[in-house]
Amino acid sequence: MKVKNRLLVKTCIDEINKDVEKVSQLFYRELFHLDIHLKNVFPGNVVFLNRKFINMLGTLKNVKHLENISNSLEKMGERHVGYGAEIKHFPTVKTALLLALKDYLAEKFSPELEAAWIEVFDDVAKIMEQAMAKLESSGTVQQAHDExxxxxxxxxxxxxxxxxxxxxxxxxxxxxxxxxxxxxxxxxxxxxxxxxxxxxxxxxxxxxxxxxxxxxxxxxxxxxxxxxxxxxxxxxxxxxxxxxxxxxxxxxxxxxxxxxxxxxxxxxxxxxCVMKCQGQLPIVAKKPLGYDINR
Ligand code: HEM
Ligand code: HEM
Known part of the structure; x- marks a missing residue:
């Protein structure tokens, strides 16, 4: 089921990409309706907000090989602690996302497509949440994010x-x-x-x-x-x-x-480094001998 669902979500994101600002607007409307306090986590004007939404979709689009990118998702989860995100916010973000998709896609948002989105979101959120919980329990204080x-x-x-x-x-x-x-x-x-x-x-x-x-x-x-x-x-x-x-x-x-x-x-x-596909090697550039850093 997973492969098919991930592909469904990817195709859906490619489709809504041309009108992503509209979907983003719907998402934040739903999100702040569900929890007005999230305005503190997502401050700023529409330009900031749209980019954050696009970033989130960008990640959900790339889960074809989720198992390969879990390292990078863990790091992303850790960065989210610095953004003021908390584990309890994930269900709210998920609900707002599903409502926005329903608003935008109307009857095209079939039960099959909805189930695919839920699976993909949960798969990604689980990895992020685990990394956030680990960081919080280790007491490491992340630097507050500079807006x-x-x-x-x-x-x-x-x-x-x-x-x-x-x-x-x-x-x-x-x-x-x-x-x-x-x-x-x-x-x-x-x-x-x-x-x-x-x-x-x-x-x-x-x-x-x-x-x-x-x-x-x-x-x-x-x-x-x-x-x-x-x-x-x-x-x-x-x-x-x-x-x-x-x-x-x-x-x-x-x-x-x-x-x-x-x-x-x-x-x-x-x-x-995290590979995007099997067989790919990390790109490593050794500093050339005699390289002058202040050149
Ligand atoms: C599956 C769920 C989520 C995904 C895939 C996701 C993905 C992303 C990505 C890729 C970025 C760009 C910055 C980076 O790479 O570190 C980002 C930024 C951000 N995310 Fe998320 N996110 C998710 C859930 C959440 C939740 C639950 C919250 C809090 C309510 C949140 C709050 C933020 C904020 C505030 C930023 C902006 C940071 C800045 O100021 O640039 N995200 N997200
Ligand atoms: C030493 C630091 C960096 C190196 C060596 C580097 C290297 C690269 C390389 C090789 C690509 C081509 C990827 C590909 O086509 O497969 C790329 C793409 C890109 N980089 Fe960087 N990068 C660096 C820092 C940054 C920073 C700080 C930003 C953001 C401000 C950035 C934004 C981008 C963007 C937007 C692309 C285009 C992605 C696309 O093809 O869709 N890079 N970078």
Missing amino acids: TGYDVGLLDEIGGEEVVFKVHQRFYDVLFDEPWLEKFFFGKSKESLIIKQTQFMVAAFGGQNNYTGDTPAFVHMHMFITEEMSEVRARILRKAILAEGLSESIAERWLKVDKAFWPAIIKKSVDE
């Missing part, structure tokens, strides 16, 4: 999507030839990455959300990306922003948004 990860006024100040695109052209031109980080980009399409990264950041900067890719955690889960590599990448990004004629203060704000996604990507050891 300033999004900067809704930034896009206009940057000068619009076109400028974001140009910065990313400069950025990937350097990254694809960077002696250490280039290893990750071997065989990848630079043009497509420029477009996707631009769509992703435009949404985080308060613009329209045209990004239909996976969550950062999922995209990078087989890549052994360290904090040090992220600092190197950030320095290249900063240079690209300044080279495009933007100010220091814009660069700071841009990097702040970028850094909000680091916890979902950075790993402490190669064992934290």
Whole structure:
């Protein structure tokens, strides 16, 4: 049953993706109706809210091989403690999600499809909840999440999507030839990455959300990306922003948004890498001999 249900949910998410903002609106309406206190866990305006909803769907879409990604789901569960989520909230989120789907899909939301959604949500929630319970019982206090990860006024100040695109052209031109980080980009399409990264950041900067890719955690889960590599990448990004004629203060704000996604990507050891399919190897890039970190 599981394989069929996971596929049903994935197809359903692909279908609602074109109108995801509408479904997101229905979801939050139901959610805050069920528990008004959740407004404290989900603060912010519609841009923040939509992105969180899209992230949740992005994860539920990827459960085809749930058993392979359970490591990354455990880490995601741990991050949720820092977001103010509690285990008791899961049933409320699930109910709001089912009601929103029912509202949106009407008669297309068949009992078979509903059962599939319930199974998939429960499978994912179980792994997240177990990791949250473990963290809570260990008494490890997670750092409170910094909501300033999004900067809704930034896009206009940057000068619009076109400028974001140009910065990313400069950025990937350097990254694809960077002696250490280039290893990750071997065989990848630079043009497509420029477009996707631009769509992703435009949404985080308060613009329209045209990004239909996976969550950062999922995209990078087989890549052994360290904090040090992220600092190197950030320095290249900063240079690209300044080279495009933007100010220091814009660069700071841009990097702040970028850094909000680091916890979902950075790993402490190669064992934290999660493969997307059988036979896949983690991407590991050894620092080249004599590499100057301040180059
Ligand atoms: C199966 C259930 C859920 C899934 C798959 C899910 C997935 C996600 C994902 C992928 C993100 C993006 C950030 C990251 O990767 O760490 C996210 C963010 C978030 N989630 Fe969930 N989530 C679920 C349930 C919940 C519940 C029950 C709550 C609390 C009521 C919650 C609250 C949040 C909040 C507040 C954020 C935003 C963090 C920020 O400020 O960026 N989620 N969720
Ligand atoms: C050192 C750090 C990083 C490295 C080495 C890296 C590497 C990569 C690589 C190789 C891909 C292509 C994946 C594929 O096509 O299979 C990719 C995609 C992507 N990355 Fe990163 N990344 C890093 C950090 C980040 C950060 C911090 C963000 C978010 C701000 C981000 C956002 C994205 C997005 C949106 C995509 C496109 C996903 C898609 O194809 O749908 N990356 N990254």
